[in-house]
Amino acid sequence: DVKVTQSSRYLVKRTGEKVFLECVQDMDHENMFWYRQDPGLGLRLIYFSYDVKMKEKGDIPEGYSVSREKKERFSLILESASTNQTSMYLCASSLMGQGAYEQYFGPGTRLTVT
Amino acid sequence: GDSVTQMEGPVTLSEEAFLTINCTYTATGYPSLFWYVQYPGEGLQLLLKATKADDKGSNKGFEATYRKETTSFHLEKGSVQVSDSAVYFCALSDAGTTGFQKLVFGTGTRLLVSP
Numbered sequence: 001d002v003k004v005t006q007s008s009r010y011l012v013k014r015t016g017e018k019v020f021l022e023c024v025q026d027m028d029h030e031n032m033f034w035y036r037q038d039p040g041l042g043l044r045l046i047y048f049s050y051d052v053k054m055k056e057k058g059d060i061p062e063g064y065s066v067s068r069e070k071k072e073r074f075s076l077i078l079e080s081a082s083t084n085q086t087s088m089y090l091c092a093s094s095l096m097g098q099g100a101y102e103q104y105f106g107p108g109t110r111l112t113v114t
Numbered sequence: 115g116d117s118v119t120q121m122e123g124p125v126t127l128s129e130e131a132f133l134t135i136n137c138t139y140t141a142t143g144y145p146s147l148f149w150y151v152q153y154p155g156e157g158l159q160l161l162l163k164a165t166k167a168d169d170k171g172s173n174k175g176f177e178a179t180y181r182k183e184t185t186s187f188h189l190e191k192g193s194v195q196v197s198d199s200a201v202y203f204c205a206l207s208d209a210g211t212t213g214f215q216k217l218v219f220g221t222g223t224r225l226l227v228s229p
Contacts, residue, residue, distance in 0.1 A: 004157070042203065042221040090157055094215070103217060105157030
């Protein structure tokens with residue numbers, strides 16, 4: 001059974017803290033993605049990666065960075081958390097190619113910044 | 115840029131009612147279209163997809179047809195169950211200039227089915 005796992009389901013952090021969200025996939029997928037999900041806004045792409053050590057900005061990269069040191073792991077980093085980064089964060093992975101490949105999602109991390 | 119517009123929710127239905135959730139899109143190229151479903155407390159999972167005009171995607175009793183002339187991909191089910199209560203996201207996949215497939219999501223439509 002394919003699987004994308006995220007390190008925490010719920011996280012509470014203080015303003016200014018450095019926050020790491022971890023995502024691991026066991027499907028040997030080339031592509032990995034980080035989204036945030038907010039009511040009324042749907043899912044918005046933060047960053048994605050199509051290979052180890054490669055990363056591309058999505059639609060809302062400000063305030064975030066990412067790291068992909070191994071193919072199966074993609075980390076989202078909030079260098080200095082702010083209250084407007086309180087959200088649900090979803091990680092996904094997919095195969096690389098021109099086809100309409102399905103993205104597989106993790107269960108999400110609900111982050112609250114106080 | 116590309117965008118997806120979904121009907122606002124929540125959609126509230128009784129069990130065995132007919133379901134339609136509207137989705138329209140704007141795209142410069144020839145995107146693939148998807149419906150994803152998010153059950154409470156879970157991540158998104160693919161429900162169905164269509165890759166070209168007039169294709170019909172189907173799964174678990176749900177159907178959607180890729181209509182290029184109306185730029186639509188409406189989700190339908192003939193008889194909903196309580197277990198279908200979830201949030202449904204319409205999405206398109208656009209290769210853009212890089213050839214890399216990214217998904218553009220609608221805002222989601224919550225479906226509530228009562229017994």
